[in-house]
Amino acid sequence: MIASEQFQQAIAGDRLPVPEVIHGDGTLYRFSTNGKRMDQSGWYVLHDDGDVPAGAYGCWRSGISKTWCSKDTKSMTPAERSAHLQRMQAIAQQREADKTQRQHDAATAAAQRWEAALPAPADHPYLAKKGVHAHGTRVEPDGFLIVPMRDTNGKLWNIERINPANFKDKKGLLGGRRTGLYYSIGKPKGVLIVCEGFATGASIHEATGDAVAVAFNAGNLREVAQALHSKYPKLRLILAADDDAFTDGNPGITKATEAARAVGGYLTKPNFGEQRNEAETDFNDLHQRAGLGAMQACFDAAVAVVADPVFPPLEDVAHGIDIDPATTAPEPLRAPLPPGEAYPVDALGDVLGGAARALHEVVKAPMALCCQSVLAAASLAAQAHFDVQLPWGQRKPLSLFLLTVGESGERKSAVDDVVLGAAKAHEKTAMAAYQEDMDRHEADMAAWGKATEAARTAATQGKKGTATAEQIRDAVAAVGDKPVAPIAPLRFVTDPTAEGLYKLLAMAQPSVALFSDEGGLLIGGHALNGDNFLKTITRWSKMWDGAPFDRVRAGDGVGILYGRRMALHQLAQGNVMVKLLSDRLANGQGLLARCLVAWPASTIGTRHADAFEWAGARPELKRMFAVLSGLLESEPRTSEKNPQELDPLELPLSAEAGQLALQAGNQFETLMATGNDLSELRDRTAKAVENACRIAGVLAAIEGGMGTSEITADHLARGLVLIQWYLAEALRIRGAAAVPQSVQDAEALSHWLHARGMRKFRTRDVLNAGPAQLRNKARLMAAIEQLVEAGYITACPAGTEIDGVKARKAWEVHHHVV
Numbered sequence: 001m002i003a004s005e006q007f008q009q010a011i012a013g014d015r016l017p018v019p020e021v022i023h024g025d026g027t028l029y030r031f032s033t034n035g036k037r038m039d040q041s042g043w044y045v046l047h048d049d050g051d052v053p054a055g056a057y058g059c060w061r062s063g064i065s066k067t068w069c070s071k072d073t074k075s076m077t078p079a080e081r082s083a084h085l086q087r088m089q090a091i092a093q094q095r096e097a098d099k100t101q102r103q104h105d106a107a108t109a110a111a112q113r114w115e116a117a118l119p120a121p122a123d124h125p126y127l128a129k130k131g132v133h134a135h136g137t138r139v140e141p142d143g144f145l146i147v148p149m150r151d152t153n154g155k156l157w158n159i160e161r162i163n164p165a166n167f168k169d170k171k172g173l174l175g176g177r178r179t180g181l182y183y184s185i186g187k188p189k190g191v192l193i194v195c196e197g198f199a200t201g202a203s204i205h206e207a208t209g210d211a212v213a214v215a216f217n218a219g220n221l222r223e224v225a226q227a228l229h230s231k232y233p234k235l236r237l238i239l240a241a242d243d244d245a246f247t248d249g250n251p252g253i254t255k256a257t258e259a260a261r262a263v264g265g266y267l268t269k270p271n272f273g274e275q276r277n278e279a280e281t282d283f284n285d286l287h288q289r290a291g292l293g294a295m296q297a298c299f300d301a302a303v304a305v306v307a308d309p310v311f312p313p314l315e316d317v318a319h320g321i322d323i324d325p326a327t328t329a330p331e332p333l334r335a336p337l338p339p340g341e342a343y344p345v346d347a348l349g350d351v352l353g354g355a356a357r358a359l360h361e362v363v364k365a366p367m368a369l370c371c372q373s374v375l376a377a378a379s380l381a382a383q384a385h386f387d388v389q390l391p392w393g394q395r396k397p398l399s400l401f402l403l404t405v406g407e408s409g410e411r412k413s414a415v416d417d418v419v420l421g422a423a424k425a426h427e428k429t430a431m432a433a434y435q436e437d438m439d440r441h442e443a444d445m446a447a448w449g450k451a452t453e454a455a456r457t458a459a460t461q462g463k464k465g466t467a468t469a470e471q472i473r474d475a476v477a478a479v480g481d482k483p484v485a486p487i488a489p490l491r492f493v494t495d496p497t498a499e500g501l502y503k504l505l506a507m508a509q510p511s512v513a514l515f516s517d518e519g520g521l522l523i524g525g526h527a528l529n530g531d532n533f534l535k536t537i538t539r540w541s542k543m544w545d546g547a548p549f550d551r552v553r554a555g556d557g558v559g560i561l562y563g564r565r566m567a568l569h570q571l572a573q574g575n576v577m578v579k580l581l582s583d584r585l586a587n588g589q590g591l592l593a594r595c596l597v598a599w600p601a602s603t604i605g606t607r608h609a610d611a612f613e614w615a616g617a618r619p620e621l622k623r624m625f626a627v628l629s630g631l632l633e634s635e636p637r638t639s640e641k642n643p644q645e646l647d648p649l650e651l652p653l654s655a656e657a658g659q660l661a662l663q664a665g666n667q668f669e670t671l672m673a674t675g676n677d678l679s680e681l682r683d684r685t686a687k688a689v690e691n692a693c694r695i696a697g698v699l700a701a702i703e704g705g706m707g708t709s710e711i712t713a714d715h716l717a718r719g720l721v722l723i724q725w726y727l728a729e730a731l732r733i734r735g736a737a738a739v740p741q742s743v744q745d746a747e748a749l750s751h752w753l754h755a756r757g758m759r760k761f762r763t764r765d766v767l768n769a770g771p772a773q774l775r776n777k778a779r780l781m782a783a784i785e786q787l788v789e790a791g792y793i794t795a796c797p798a799g800t801e802i803d804g805v806k807a808r809k810a811w812e813v814h815h816h817v818v
Contacts, residue, residue: 107156124143190758190769200214200284206287218254236756253269333747343725369404376568400567403580487509511566513566630706637649660717668685668688
């Protein structure tokens with residue numbers, strides 16, 4: 001037959017034609033989307049041992065399964081149809097028997113290999129690369145990591161083997177069962193999360209603490225979810241989807257949605273932000289990119305999926321709350337953010353103000369966001385060359401700390417890419433020269449080492465041990481000084497701990513920028529997590545002050561760095577930035593008093609354009625680039641003994657500017673008095689004059705270049721206009737960021753109840769297993785009172801039964817805080 005000839009040609013050429021037109025001998029083959037055989041992506045079965053060839057094919061990843069027949073059975077004679085049906089039934093029975101035997105054999109082999117394997121070490125290449133713990137996996141003698149595949153009764157049917165040399169090579173045992181099997185991490189306690197791969201599941205468990213079921217592929221998500229729903233009907237199931245956005249049909253999202261719908265569960269996916277690349281698809285990728293905190297936010301935002309009719313439908317949670325027509329909408333727990341004043345862009349001057357306007361016109365991002373970005377870039381360019389002499393005599397850096405709120409899609413990255421183009425281009429050019437300098441330095445070090453050793457040998461030769469230390473020292477000194485390593489041109493950092501920042505400043509540029517258009521990477525990252533938080537923000541505050549960077553470590557000894565500078569600008573979404581703005585340590589320690597914060601209204605929905613334009617081509621941006629490049633490429637003044645120790649020129653205030661500063665300081669002092677406008681913002685207001693002087697110094701450096709010698713009254717007047725706007729902005733944001741503890745606790749309680757799908761609860765539930773801060777009864781009752789007062793929950797009648805217990809006090813959940 002022609003089809004059989006096609007099949008033979010395909011096998012010979014290691015290619016397969018379209019499955020529907022291939023007939024073979026009934027053997028199980030595998031195929032992939034590129035047509036190559038013997039791949040693990042899919043399968044097909046071919047039968048041509050009768051008059052009516054037929055077969056089936058499918059894909060394990062997507063769950064697709066199709067059958068075909070070369071002849072329409074409706075056109076068969078009754079005898080042909082009967083014979084065909086009998087033959088297909090016999091084939092099906094035999095195939096099922098063969099399949100059962102293969103699965104049994106694979107299960108036996110899996111058990112043997114599992115017992116023979118050793119516990120996986122923490123430094124296994126796969127675990128190290130993925131940044132996760134072993135979670136009970138094992139390793140075979142050939143180094144393959146093995147993950148058991150079990151059913152809901154705990155029976156081991158198969159194992160997934162992960163190649164330590166090729167992490168994408170993940171295979172089960174040939175013929176082994178896969179459907180409905182999973183690997184469990186953790187014990188279910190109200191929530192169970194179902195995902196595709198092991199590394200993804202490990203990251204999820206480490207981020208949330210919830211139990212995870214690893215289904216191994218997208219096509220198996222529904223079967224696993226249904227099996228677990230049958231076993232644990234009261235658990236809240238969350239389907240954690242891979243986001244295969246760059247694959248046709250997005251099988252990760254599609255299959256996870258189907259699974260969630262099948263069990264009336266919840267759905268979430270990783271949020272990579274605007275800088276996502278095509279290789280990032282799952283929660284382990286998000287873990288490695290943004291840390292565990294970013295993952296937790298995705299699970300807090302899990303959305304309920306309407307169940308199939310065979311399962312009880314859940315509430316409508318399109319906006320994260322239970323829509324109940326019988327109840328009224330709840331009151332917000334936080335005050336809404338009022339509209340803000342327009343940013344005083346004229347105060348930035350012709351160079352920076354013109355660039356900000358051009359950015360706003362072309363990119364159409366909020367004006368305040370554009371102004372924050374150009375001011376941050378200007379601070380970076382100026383801080384290496386100049387300090388400001390404050391009117392009371394102190395010398396301080398021109399470093400500015402800026403925080404900007406921009407919603408997702410606000411074009412934060414587009415603005416930063418344009419504004420920092422000059423600085424990053426300079427860094428890239430300098431890196432090429434640095435590599436050449438390092439090659440020469442290594443050669444010089446090798447030569448110096450050999451010469452030094454030769455000098456020592458010559459000094460001691462013939463002395464028979466009588467050479468003095470002074471003679472040896474003089475001989476080595478005659479060789480010459482030890483070659484000094486070139487300074488690395490690295491200038492931009494994203495998520496440094498205090499220790500990491502010290503190491504960078506010790507070997508790289510003494511003037512750096514802690515800039516990011518994805519502030520969540522820093523705010524939710526390692527530098528600001530747990531024990532690192534306080535020491536990190538304290539170090540930043542000292543950098544703002546211009547204090548020496550000292551470090552004392554048992555292993556590294558004592559070190560101190562002088563003359564280092566750091567500018568800071570973090571752009572982040574509102575829910576991320578509020579975590580920092582409302583943090584008691586960040587406020588109490590003084591970091592936020594040093595920061596200039598902007599939360600502009602979104603421009604999304606109004607950014608219509610007549611034509612596309614590259615902002616960098618605008619003359620206003622070119623002018624700013626030229627000014628910034630001039631400062632960045634000029635060698636800063638440094639200490640005679642240490643080229644990495646900055647010794648910036650002091651910019652004093654002119655006499656007129658000094659008088660203006662005195663008047664402003666007195667006015668701010670009056671405004672801080674009890675009952676006056678700035679009485680609740682004393683920490684920010686106390687540093688208002690200093691921040692205004694810093695801004696004025698930056699404006700002077702931008703407009704005067706390397707020849708700048710003083711800060712004029714005009715510069716300071718504009719700095720004071722800007723600082724007054726920042727104070728007004730801080731007052732406006734305060735309602736959204738300075739949230740009472742009881743409100744924060746109420747939000748945490750609501751999110752916890754929502755995450756577990758709890759419609760009724762009693763205090764014991766929360767005190768035993770709730771958020772850590774709410775296992776204190778006083779705080780719990782204050783949070784409950786907030787939710788009751790706002791209409792999110794109501795008290796149940798005494799004796800209401802919850803989990804088989806008649807509770808004296810209990811509450812029913814009507815809405816959830818969003």
